[in-house]
Amino acid sequence: MSTTVEAIDLKTLAADIVAKALKAGANDAEVTIREGDEFSTTVRMGEVETLKESGSRGVGIRVLVAGSNGFRVASTSSSDFTPDGIEHLVNGAVALARVTSEDPFAGLADASEFGQLEGDLKLFHEDVYSLPTEERIAHARRAEAAALAADTRITNSDGGNFDAATGHKVFANSRGFVGEYRSSSCSISVSPIALGKSGEMQRDYWFTYARSLAKLETPESVGETAARRTLRRLDARRVKTQQVPIIFAPEIARSLIGSMFDAASGDSIYRGASFFTGKLGEKVADESVTVIDDGTMVGGFGTSPFDGEGLPSRKTTIIERGVLTNYLLNTYTGRKLNMKSTGNASRGLSGNPGTGSHNLYLVSGSLTPEEILKSIPAGLYVTELIGQGVNMVTGDYSRGASGLWIENGELTFPVQEITVAGNLKDMFQNISAIGSDLIFRGSVASPTLRIDGMTIAGE
Numbered sequence: 077m078s079t080t081v082e083a084i085d086l087k088t089l090a091a092d093i094v095a096k097a098l099k100a101g102a103n104d105a106e107v108t109i110r111e112g113d114e115f116s117t118t119v120r121m122g123e124v125e126t127l128k129e130s131g132s133r134g135v136g137i138r139v140l141v142a143g144s145n146g147f148r149v150a151s152t153s154s155s156d157f158t159p160d161g162i163e164h165l166v167n168g169a170v171a172l173a174r175v176t177s178e179d180p181f182a183g184l185a186d187a188s189e190f191g192q193l194e195g196d197l198k199l200f201h202e203d204v205y206s207l208p209t210e211e212r213i214a215h216a217r218r219a220e221a222a223a224l225a226a227d228t229r230i231t232n233s234d235g236g237n238f239d240a241a242t243g244h245k246v247f248a249n250s251r252g253f254v255g256e257y258r259s260s261s262c263s264i265s266v267s268p269i270a271l272g273k274s275g276e277m278q279r280d281y282w283f284t285y286a287r288s289l290a291k292l293e294t295p296e297s298v299g300e301t302a303a304r305r306t307l308r309r310l311d312a313r314r315v316k317t318q319q320v321p322i323i324f325a326p327e328i329a330r331s332l333i334g335s336m337f338d339a340a341s342g343d344s345i346y347r348g349a350s351f352f353t354g355k356l357g358e359k360v361a362d363e364s365v366t367v368i369d370d371g372t373m374v375g376g377f378g379t380s381p382f383d384g385e386g387l388p389s390r391k392t393t394i395i396e397r398g399v400l401t402n403y404l405l406n407t408y409t410g411r412k413l414n415m416k417s418t419g420n421a422s423r424g425l426s427g428n429p430g431t432g433s434h435n436l437y438l439v440s441g442s443l444t445p446e447e448i449l450k451s452i453p454a455g456l457y458v459t460e461l462i463g464q465g466v467n468m469v470t471g472d473y474s475r476g477a478s479g480l481w482i483e484n485g486e487l488t489f490p491v492q493e494i495t496v497a498g499n500l501k502d503m504f505q506n507i508s509a510i511g512s513d514l515i516f517r518g519s520v521a522s523p524t525l526r527i528d529g530m531t532i533a534g535e
Contacts, residue, residue, distance in 0.1 A: 115240045239262065
C-alpha cells in the first residue's frame with residue numbers, strides 16, 4: 077500500500093531527497109519544500125465579485141557536481157511528490173548539472189555556518205483561518221461600506237478585500253542542515269473612488285496587514301482612512317517647475333529605503349551595477365540616517381529563523397549615521413567579494429539563491445510629521461509615486477508623482493501630473509528630517525522623510 081503525500085513528514089522527505097541526490101552523483105544538494113493555503117475575496121458595491129480558495133505544494137532541488145575548477149550547478153522543481161516524481165526530479169537535476177559550466181565561486185557554505193534562531197518567533201497564528209467564509213466576506217463588505225458612507229462624493233469603489241494565507245517551508249542540505257517554519261498573514265483593504273467638482277474621478281486606498289487576525293485594524297477604520305485619503309485628492313492642480321523641499325509620506329518613503337537595499341545588495345555590487353560599489357566605510361547619506369535589516373524581529377513580516385541557504389537570520393546595519401557599513405550578501409556574492417554571507421539569501425523552489433531583505437527599515441527620528449511640515453514655507457507632500465524611473469548604476473531618479481502642496485507649514489491643496497527628480501546619491505545626503513512615525517505595514521518600513529534639493533517638474 078503506497079504512502080499518501082499527506083502522511084509524509086516533510087522534513088524527513090527533504091532529507092531523503094538530499095540523500096537520493098548524493099546517491100545519483102551530486103557532491104552537494106539543497107532541497108526546498110513549500111506548501112500553503114490562500115483565501116481571497118473581493119466585494120464591490122456590496123456584492124461578492126471574486127472568491128478564491130487554493131492550496132499548493134511544491135518541491136525544488138539544487139545540486140552541485142564538482143568539476144576541476146569549481147562546481148557545476150542545476151536545479152529543478154515539481155509538484156509531484158510520488159516516488160516516481162521525486163526520482164525524476166533528482167535525476168533531472170543531476171543530468172542538467174553535468175552539462176552546465178563550472179563556477180569557481182559556487183558551493184554551499186561551510187557546515188559551521190548553518191543554523192537557525194531558536195524559540196517562537198510568532199510567525200504563525202491559526203486564527204487567520206478561524207473565520208467562516210461569510211464573516212471573511214463581511215469584513216471586506218464592512219470596509220467598503222465604511223468608505224462609501226464617509227462622504228457623498230464617494231460614488232464608486234474598486235472593491236473591498238479580505239485575504240488570508242498560511243505557509244510551511246522546509247529546507248535541507250547535504251551539510252547536515254534541516255529546518256522548517258510556518259507563517260501566516262491576513263489583510264483587509266479597500267479602494268474607494270470619489271467624484272470631484274468638475275467630474276473627474278480620483279481613487280486611493282488603505283489597508284491593514286498582520287500575521288494574526290487579532291492584530292488587524294477594524295474594517296471600519298480601514299474604510300474611513302481610505303475615504304479620507306481619496307477625498308483629499310479631489311480637484312487637484314499642477315504646480316510650476318521649481319526646487320522645493322519634498323516630504324515623502326511613510327508608505328511612499330519606504331520605496332527609497334528599498335532603493336538603499338538595492339544599492340547595497342551583493343548582486344549589484346559584484347557586478348559593478350550600483351552607485352554604492354566601492355563605498356564601504358564612506359559617508360553615503362546624512363548623518364541622521366541609520367538603515368537596518370533585521371531578520372530576528374519577533375512577529376516581523378520579514379522574519380524567518382534561517383535564510384534561503386540555511387544560515388541563521390540576523391540583524392545587519394547597512395548604513396550607520398550616514399556611513400555605509402555593510403553590503404547584504406548570500407554565500408555566492410560573499411565569495412565574489414571575498415566577504416562572508418550576511419544571512420540574506422533568498423530563493424524560490426528552483427534556481428540559485430538571490431539576495432533579499434528581512435525587515436528593512438530606517439531608524440526613526442525625533443520629529444513628529446506635524447513638526448516636519450511646520451518647518452516648510454512651501455513644498456510638496458508626496459502621497460503617490462508612479463513609474464520606475466530609478467537608475468541604480470548612476471543614481472538618477474525621476475518618477476511621476478501626486479500629493480499635497482505645503483504652504484506655511486500646512487497642507488493646502490492636492491497636486492497631480494508632476495514629476496519629482498533628483499539623484500539618489502544627493503537625495504540620501506540631503507535627507508534633512510526624519511519622522512518619529514515608524515510603523516511596519518510590511519517588511520520594508522520608513523517614517524516620514526524630508527529631502528531637500530529635488531526638482532518638481534510641472535507647468
